[in-house]
Amino acid sequence: MTMPQKPTRRPANPRFSSGPCSKRPGWTPDALAEAFLGRSHRSKEGKARLKEAIVRTRAMLGVPGNFYVGIMPGSDTGAFEAALWSLLGARGVDVLAWESFGKGWVTDIVKHLKLDDVRVLEADYGALPDLDLVDFTRDVVFTWNGTTSGVRVPDGNWIPDDREGLTLVDATSAIFAQPLDWAKTDVVTYSWQKVLGGEGAHGVLILSPRAVARLESYMPAWPLPKLFRLVKKGNLDAAIFEGETINTPSMLCVEDYLDALAWAESVGGLSGLMARADANAGVLFDWIERTPWVENLAVDPATRSNTSVCLKVVDPDVLALPADAQAAFVKVLVARLDAEGVAFDIGSYRDAPAGLRVWTGATVEATDLDALTPWLDWAFAAGKAELGSQR
Structure with missing residues (x-):
């Protein structure tokens, strides 16, 4: 058979990767010229830069004022693992999985945390589990947008406002692209290398007052690695949510995130x-x-x-x-x-x-x-x- 003729028009930017995602239009390394480099992230100026990222994130996403927003190590994975290891175990858990990352959370909860009371609600690639089967007297873990299946939850209407358990939401490829109903979420995590095209290695953790109450009233039976510790002396370690990161962040990546947020503001x-x-x-x-x-x-x-x-x-x-x-x-x-x-x-x-x-x-x-x-x-x-x- 004859080979087809090639098209003549080409994409100006051929980067269609699902993560790390394409940089914002017009990005060049010059955008990072003012990065806070060669200085301590714990200095007054360093903490101010990190706090700015938190403040602008809250404003951009419309996060309620009584929610906490913090920068975590380890991309979305690190932020979500910190939530799983710190919050789960107080009650039974329903885990929803319809793609690779959701299935990964199932593995962590069942095989690594080894929780006894876990229900796994699964669906094949291309579909959602039956959301009517979810029991909100239990904690509920799910991805808002299934990055590897292209399937998202249609909205948050299936989540009751008067739920007894917490909702833990991996929103890494949904955030900044799909509306999240904050009244339906207790934990939201994402990595800024997704929808905004920022550099990797850092995650964002957003906690509702209900999640904070759990953290301060429940101590897991297992030891917590330092990178997952959100509580200090029985109280939320509020400094994390003011720009004092658990470990050393890349201020170059922080600058890139600030640049991405500025671009986002410029497009509405x-x-x-x-x-x-x-x-x-x-x-x-x-x-x-x-x-x-x-x-x-x-x-x-x-x-x-x-x-x-x-x-x-x-x-x-x-x-x-x-x-x-x-x-x-x-x-x-x-x-x-x-x-x-x-x-x-x-x-x-x-x-x-x-x-x-x-x-x-x-x-x-x-x-x-x-x-x-x-x-x-x-x-x-x-x-x-x-x-x-x-x-």
Whole structure:
């Protein structure tokens, strides 16, 4: 079969990775020229810079004044692990898992914390568990947006305001792109290397008054590593939430986060960021609707992510191949786009079904996504041509 002709228009920015995500439009290293380097983060100026990041985060996200916002080590993973190890065990736990990271929290809770009273509510990639089965007399752990499946919870309406347990929410690919109802959350964590395209290694931990009350009234049965300790002498270590980090942060990364927040403010703040993500995802959703060889992995339109859009190949000839050959077909498709320099890092997550994952968060431009779609069609057609020549 004849190989298809390549498109002529290319994305100006081919970085569609789901994490670390693309830097903000126009970013250069010059944005970090005023970084607070070569000085102690515990100095007056260093703590002021960290506190500024906390204050601007609170304002951008509309975090209630009685919630605590702190910077943690270890990216979103470190922030969420600190919450799991510090808060769980006081009552039974319901853990929701429908993608890789949710399944990771199941492993931590069951195999490492070894809690006895755990219910795991799972769903296959592309769907949510039955949210009506969640018992809110228990603590509830879930990802707001399934980064590796492209499936998000539709809203917070399924969470009661008068719940007895805590809700612990890994929101790392939802924050700054999807509305969170703060009345429904007790713990929220994220990494700023996701939707804002900041540098990694740091996480943000947000605690409700209910979460703080748990911390101050309950002591876990297990020893806590220093990096997870949120309580000092029986009280919340409030200094963490004033810019006094547990360990040494990268002030270069902090400066990059401040730059990302300034850019976010310039495009309309939280509402502007969400609108950009919606518009970006819309470019791909429209293309999917008119493209027969691909479908959204998320089955229900109400639960489709607007940041991590996951795609599956549904062409009959490809589906007729053995599973390993299907995976190889997609891998070659991804490599072909990478070699052309038009799309980097868009293969599905290693634990997810073989397919594509395209990041559509706010730092991506809709024009680049529009330019990408003909290349996706070209790469698929080239793969089909090779497939036909092998028969």
